[in-house]
Amino acid sequence: MLHIYCPYCEEMREEEEFSYSGEAHIVRPKDPKSLTDDEWGDYLFFRTNPRGLHHEMWHHSAGCRRYFNVTRDTSTYRIYETYKIGEKPIVTGEKS
């Protein structure tokens, strides 16, 4: 079981209260009509699916019912941080 800090409820909660909602920070194209089928398909269906650091959305479905972001390692399941929608991650794997 993961223990996840909800940035809105401001406390650790059990994984059972949450549902996973896929890759974070995917920006909807401003003008979908100008996209090729490949580009639109890429936006809709294709995800990076990395091994290691991943920025993803979670939904506090049994709690405050808000979406937020999580930086998690997909191979170790370690959660580095959680942050609100609209915020940027601190842990990015890039050397500062």
Place this chain on the structure above:
Amino acid sequence: MTNMYTPLHHITLPDTVADAGIVMREDKLRGHLNLRGNPEDQAFTETVAKVLGVALPLQPNSSAEIGSTCIYWLAPNEWLLLVAAGTQDQVEADLRSALMGQHFAITDISSGQTLVNLAGAKLDELMMKSTVYDCHSSHFPVGKVVQTTFAKTGATIYKCTDGSFDLVIRRSFADYFFLWLKDASEDYGLAVI
């Protein structure tokens, strides 16, 4: 109020236990209003405080109480107002007219959920096997409110002054909730008052 039934109106216990470890009481037909608005908008928070007579709780998992009205924090921009049975129409109308022109939403959800109070000497044991949330008094002080899972369905749990818990559960899950409670309380004895 003719022809109004509470979600748990049908339950019966053939032999109510005298020294029951768990005591359940449904707070029947209480008014439930869902209020949404921007907590950083002073006009909104001040107007609501004026109408209700108490400020909206802005801290996560907190609550506010005045008379028979209890306000639960549900999310940064969402609250549950529990008002005396039958007064929800008036409270909604008062809020609507006071908040006219502002950015807000208020929804009467009284018929969609019900409030159940759980008390008794075996309450801690019951909570431990029913919810993933840590309900121990060191972690769950009086006045705290959390939305979590209870018996694999959802519940909003509030700690009352007397140490008992108020649970807001969905109407459609009320029967399931009671069957779980009956089963989970088998070792302790269950009384319904």
